[in-house]
Amino acid sequence: MYEEKQYYVYILTNKNNNVLYTGMTNDLERRVWEHKEKLNKGFTSRYNCAKLVYYEIFNTAYDAIDREKQIKAGSRKKKLDIVNSVNPKWKDLYLDGEILALE
Numbered sequence: 001m002y003e004e005k006q007y008y009v010y011i012l013t014n015k016n017n018n019v020l021y022t023g024m025t026n027d028l029e030r031r032v033w034e035h036k037e038k039l040n041k042g043f044t045s046r047y048n049c050a051k052l053v054y055y056e057i058f059n060t061a062y063d064a065i066d067r068e069k070q071i072k073a074g075s076r077k078k079k080l081d082i083v084n085s086v087n088p089k090w091k092d093l094y095l096d097g098e099i100l101a102l103e
Contacts, residue, residue: 007064009071011054011083014047017090020079021049024068028055032094052094054083055102 008028012021012035021044025031032052038045058064071079083090086102093100 004059007058007061009056009058009064009068010052011071011079012044012049013051013053013083013090014049015051017051017053019047019049020076021047022068022071022079024064026061028052028099029094029097032099033097036094051090051092052099053087053090053092055093055099 005026007024007026008031009022009024010028010032012023012032013019023031032050034040035044036050038050044050056064056067058067071082087093091100093102
């Protein structure tokens with residue numbers, strides 16, 4: 001049976017919500033776990049970005065990459081507006097290994 005793949009664009013922040021990181025993956029639960037465990041050295045481990053505050057789902061990698069580029073090219077205010085539009089309390093959407101639904 002053919003299973004349709006999904007792709008995700010996501011925004012992480014740190015505990016003080018003052019650093020933003022935008023990424024793309026085909027396995028959001030695994031990728032956020034990797035960020036939380038600091039398995040990949042780089043921006044997110046250096047700035048302690050492991051709090052998932054936003055994500056979008058896409059059916060193709062191309063669409064996800066385009067959206068990731070669009071978000072990254074936007075201003076900080078636009079990124080804040082994106083998160084605030086669906087997660088105004090900036091709660092962590094990754095809980096006990098599972099991704100919570102956006103409101």
